[in-house]
Amino acid sequence: MSGGLESLYPFLYSSPGDPSAADRVLTEVASSTRAKVAEIDRLRLRVAGEQAEEIAACARAMTAAFAAGGRLFSFGNGGSSTDAQAVAAWFMTPDRSGTGLPAVALTADVAVLTALSNDVSFEVVFARQLAASGRPGDIAFGLSTSGGSANVLAGLAAARRIGMITVGLAGGDGGRMAEPGTVDHLFVMPSSSVHRIQEAQTTVYQVLGELVRDALRAS
Structure with a gap:
């Protein structure tokens, strides 16, 4: 050690x-x-400069989904699992107007995760939860520093079949998450450092949350 x-x-x-x-x-x-x-700082500025329009477009889509009664489901592995729970908490916690948004982290229920992993396979731990709980117009929010996590990709694929809005956060070159038709709104942190990728991803989902809340208050 x-x-x-x-x-x-x-x-x-x-x-x-x-x-x-x-x-x-x-x-x-x-x-x-x-x-x-x-x-x-350099990475955040690069992401903001290169992906600002897509962040705004994603925020508009998420705002419309929440306004129509949609819910957010976030998921990821390891450190991204922790970030998935932070995403759900960020949207669900009431803001200064006293309003929170419906959000669930699919990584929070250990009983469900271990049951699906043991009885079926780890690759379906998010897809099966979305198949049971997701509805058309809901939001699937997947995080992966590599963009290649099999269970995250399976979850996003299941969400698209249901008719959910899919949002993906990845690192490097985006990995398999960057393949056409995989995700509606993709944000890639162009770095090889897991630490920097996760720090930049935190900024992206916090900005999305602020934009969504501002838009909902203004509507």
Whole structure:
């Protein structure tokens, strides 16, 4: 374990007996932090510059869906599972007007996830839930840093068959999620770093939430 950490943060393991090592470590940490902050700032600005029109179009589609009584279903794996729950909470939590929007994270029910994984297959854990609960006009919101998660893609495919609006967040080049006909509204974070991808995805879904709420208040 320490070998792995040393390869990531070599400055923490250099010259352990040197009294000035602590100062060098703090300098390295500060420099590393500044570099990471600058990197995510560049990525967010790039996403905003290249995908602003699609974000606005997606927000309009989601606004119309919520206004017509639609619900949002979010899903993903690992860190994206946590983000899926954050997406649901972001839309569901009442804003300053006291209004929340109907949203459910398909990753939250451990009993359903383990039952489907054990009795059928892990690939269908989202598709089967959407088949049971989704309706035409609802929103399927899938997150994958690679764009290639099989169960997320299966969930998006099931949602499209139902007639749901599909929104996908991916990283890199978008992976299989970027293939034509896979998702209605796709947002790709062009980075190879999982950390930066997830940070930028957070910004995208928070902006979508703000735009949707603003539009609903104005209607």
